[in-house]
Amino acid sequence: MADASTPAQSSDTPKGLALAVTAYVLWGFLPLYMKAMAHIGPVEIVAHRIIWSVPLAGLLLIALGRTRDLRAALRDPKMLGMACLTAALISVNWAIYVWAIASGNALDAALGYYINPLFSIALGSLLLREPLNKTQMVAVGLAAMGVLVLVVQAGSLPWAALGLMLSWGFYAFFKRSLPIGPNQGFLLEVLILLIPALAYVTWLGAQGSGHFGLVAEDTLLLAGAGIVTAVPLLVYANGAKLVRLSTMGILQYIAPTMIFITAIAVFGEQIDRGRMIAFPLIWAALVVYSIPMIRQMRAQA
Numbered sequence: 001m002a003d004a005s006t007p008a009q010s011s012d013t014p015k016g017l018a019l020a021v022t023a024y025v026l027w028g029f030l031p032l033y034m035k036a037m038a039h040i041g042p043v044e045i046v047a048h049r050i051i052w053s054v055p056l057a058g059l060l061l062i063a064l065g066r067t068r069d070l071r072a073a074l075r076d077p078k079m080l081g082m083a084c085l086t087a088a089l090i091s092v093n094w095a096i097y098v099w100a101i102a103s104g105n106a107l108d109a110a111l112g113y114y115i116n117p118l119f120s121i122a123l124g125s126l127l128l129r130e131p132l133n134k135t136q137m138v139a140v141g142l143a144a145m146g147v148l149v150l151v152v153q154a155g156s157l158p159w160a161a162l163g164l165m166l167s168w169g170f171y172a173f174f175k176r177s178l179p180i181g182p183n184q185g186f187l188l189e190v191l192i193l194l195i196p197a198l199a200y201v202t203w204l205g206a207q208g209s210g211h212f213g214l215v216a217e218d219t220l221l222l223a224g225a226g227i228v229t230a231v232p233l234l235v236y237a238n239g240a241k242l243v244r245l246s247t248m249g250i251l252q253y254i255a256p257t258m259i260f261i262t263a264i265a266v267f268g269e270q271i272d273r274g275r276m277i278a279f280p281l282i283w284a285a286l287v288v289y290s291i292p293m294i295r296q297m298r299a300q301a
Helices: 014-035 042-064 067-074 077-102 106-127 134-154 159-175 182-207 216-240 245-251 254-265 273-300
Strands: none
Touching (some): 014 077, 014 216, 014 245, 014 254, 042 077, 042 182, 042 216, 067 077, 077 182, 106 134, 106 159, 106 254, 182 216
16 A cells, blocks of 8 residues: 655646545455455465566556666665665565455454554654644544554554554655655565565475465466556556645545455454444544645645
């Protein structure tokens, strides 16, 4: 998934809105695809997400004629180092997400992505010394209370939700330091991850424990993992340039809401007492967080 950390846009365009909504809806349906591969290990799935994303992202970059920035990035040690960090964070995020869906913790996946924008605010305050206004302080406080309720109720931290929040929050934070376009940046990250991904898949094949090439359904699902990974990211990247930041801030709730509904209605996950308290607290936090953005959208309209 993606956050709303994109360059400022003065107005929303119909094309931008269509692309942004399409990206978030595709992310919302992603659990259904990942659930079909629940019998395959998360690391193997992530490896194939990487491998099959490379040709798609590469072909798009060639078609757009934007390979020059990528070549320059490959020759810049500082940029490569930062890209290695963001690539590691996104691979961890993917692995936690795949595990959460396969293991019956899709509600925690939704929770992690609901909290993410509030965590990004807190991160900016702590690391960039960005001051929090009263509304943001209330929103972050409500979200923290929601997580605390889950900890008290379950007796342990919601590791999947926190792992997704931390990995994506820091990914978005460090991604801002990459002076390269989103399409080029995505291809750079999967290229960095390509060698270890190929090595792991080859090792699985040699051990006889891999799933690719053995059963037609599994092979198609694993190959298609690149499509369901790259397409929403690339659609989002191109739509975000044509939509205001405040609009993206509201639209980003589409995906976790769809994940939440899918977890209950399709996967049959149960909402225990802790979640019955925590989710409304976090939703309230998001309402408080969104009010200034909605007011800004109305004023600009």
